[in-house]
Amino acid sequence: MSLFNSKTQTRPVNNGNNFLAELALATIHDGVIITNRAGVIQSINPAAVIMLDCGGAENALGLDYGLLLKLESIEGRELSENENPLIQAMRTNQQLENYAACLIAGPSAKRIPIAISVVVANNNENNKIITFRNITKELAEESEQAEFISTASHEMRTPVASIEGYLSLALNPQTATIDERARNYITAAHNASQHLGRLFRDLLDVTKLDDGHLRPHFEPVEMVGTVKRISDNYITAARNAKLNFQFGSNNPAAINGISKLNQVVYSYVDINFLQEIMNNLIENAIKYTPAGGSIYINVLGDGDRALINVTDTGIGISSDDIHHIFQKFYRADNSDTRTIGGTGLGLYLVKQRVEAMGGRVWAESAFGEGSTFYVSLPRISGEEYEKRMIAINNAKMVAPQAPANNINQGGQQ
Numbered sequence: 457m458s459l460f461n462s463k464t465q466t467r468p469v470n471n472g473n474n475f476l477a478e479l480a481l482a483t484i485h486d487g488v489i490i491t492n493r494a495g496v497i498q499s500i501n502p503a504a505v506i507m508l509d510c511g512g513a514e515n516a517l518g519l520d521y522g523l524l525l526k527l528e529s530i531e532g533r534e535l536s537e538n539e540n541p542l543i544q545a546m547r548t549n550q551q552l553e554n555y556a557a558c559l560i561a562g563p564s565a566k567r568i569p570i571a572i573s574v575v576v577a578n579n580n581e582n583n584k585i586i587t588f589r590n591i592t593k594e595l596a597e598e599s600e601q602a603e604f605i606s607t608a609s610h611e612m613r614t615p616v617a618s619i620e621g622y623l624s625l626a627l628n629p630q631t632a633t634i635d636e637r638a639r640n641y642i643t644a645a646h647n648a649s650q651h652l653g654r655l656f657r658d659l660l661d662v663t664k665l666d667d668g669h670l671r672p673h674f675e676p677v678e679m680v681g682t683v684k685r686i687s688d689n690y691i692t693a694a695r696n697a698k699l700n701f702q703f704g705s706n707n708p709a710a711i712n713g714i715s716k717l718n719q720v721v722y723s724y725v726d727i728n729f730l731q732e733i734m735n736n737l738i739e740n741a742i743k744y745t746p747a748g749g750s751i752y753i754n755v756l757g758d759g760d761r762a763l764i765n766v767t768d769t770g771i772g773i774s775s776d777d778i779h780h781i782f783q784k785f786y787r788a789d790n791s792d793t794r795t796i797g798g799t800g801l802g803l804y805l806v807k808q809r810v811e812a813m814g815g816r817v818w819a820e821s822a823f824g825e826g827s828t829f830y831v832s833l834p835r836i837s838g839e840e841y842e843k844r845m846i847a848i849n850n851a852k853m854v855a856p857q858a859p860a861n862n863i864n865q866g867g868q869q
């Protein structure tokens with residue numbers, strides 16, 4: 457039995473082999489709770505008692521963990537049981553690793569940001585070890601860092617745009633006369649300034665998404681027409697890159713075994729997020745596919761999901777790199793990618809935006825043969841779509857507003 461089980465003791469005494477382990481638990485700043493299979497608290501360390509503000513170990517022992525460990529999302533949103541990873545991990549005996557949430561602690565319901573983990577013991581009792589640590593300081597540091605990057609990017613964007621503008625003028629035969637050598641130098645400088653401009657724009661988006669300032673504004677959307685319209689903007693760029701570009705081709709390699717062309721697929725998404733996601737995936741497909749290759753884009757309804765795929769026959773991604781490409785600043789490093797410009801932020805931004813809309817993004821690829829990026833978003837029924845559209849139109853009639861986004865809802869109106 458753990459020494460912390462004692463109703464009177466909160467400090468371990470040296471009377472057994474577990475002394476050092478007990479001492480460690482008694483002195484660390486992380487909260488540790490051990491429950492039985494059913495989630496009843498068997499043991500609680502002093503840091504957990506303080507963080508949970510439960511007045512003493514004796515008040516916690518024998519209680520269901522859920523009575524003390526009440527969580528809301530890190531942004532302060534209420535979590536339903538299905539959305540609460542702690543409840544899910546405890547119910548299904550799954551591990552949970554460093555989930556960032558807000559703890560609602562003690563009688564005063566004080567909010568404490570924590571990172572919480574669950575480990576299930578491989579013993580008969582299936583004990584669960586819940587650990588949680590206060591991340592207030594980490595969040596403050598991250599937020600300061602983000603603030604700095606955001607201010608710096610914002611300040612640098614304007615001069616970079618101006619440099620890019622003047623270099624464009626120098627390259628334009630109608631506004632400047634330059635010799636061939638100068639043209640080569642200025643072209644290189646122009647490309648670099650465009651790269652820098654893109655980097656600052658992506659960095660600004662990263663900081664806004666990371667600190668929750670860029671929240672999705674959901675609206676009902678017909679996905680097939682909308683994604684087609686976004687894709688159509690790239691027909692010229694693909695042609696210039698000598699690529700075959702098809703929307704709705706139902707390319708067999710594109711969607712695993714689902715063959716439902718000409719569907720109408722409804723979703724409830726942020727249209728600007730969707731546009732940015734598609735821009736990134738299509739620009740990458742063009743960038744990483746050598747001339748003569750093909751790009752296929754499809755949207756399909758797959759049960760309760762709307763599934764988009766962007767498939768290319770380009771350079772592909774190695775099995776080592778594929779696990780990292782959605783990380784911040786990650787770029788696959790090989791002879792092909794070294795000559796292709798990029799910031800390594802695009803796919804990170806795609807992931808952030810997709811997840812903010814309750815979706816999932818992943819890639820499948822064969823190195824040297826091509827890649828498929830999938831985006832799966834929650835789907836809504838036709839009736840749900842109609843209902844939401846009527847609600848929006850009614851709200852507009854009550855309070856007239858400026859016209860909505862230039863991408864409409866897929867020609868359904």
Ligand code: ADP
Binds near residue numbers: 770781789800
């Ligand atoms: P970047 O600005 O470098 O393109 P991204 O975050 O968009 O950054 O992509 C990260 C990395 O993933 C890229 O550097 C590249 O190595 C790889 N990648 C992304 N899309 C593709 C693709 N369609 N084909 C091959 N590799 C890709």
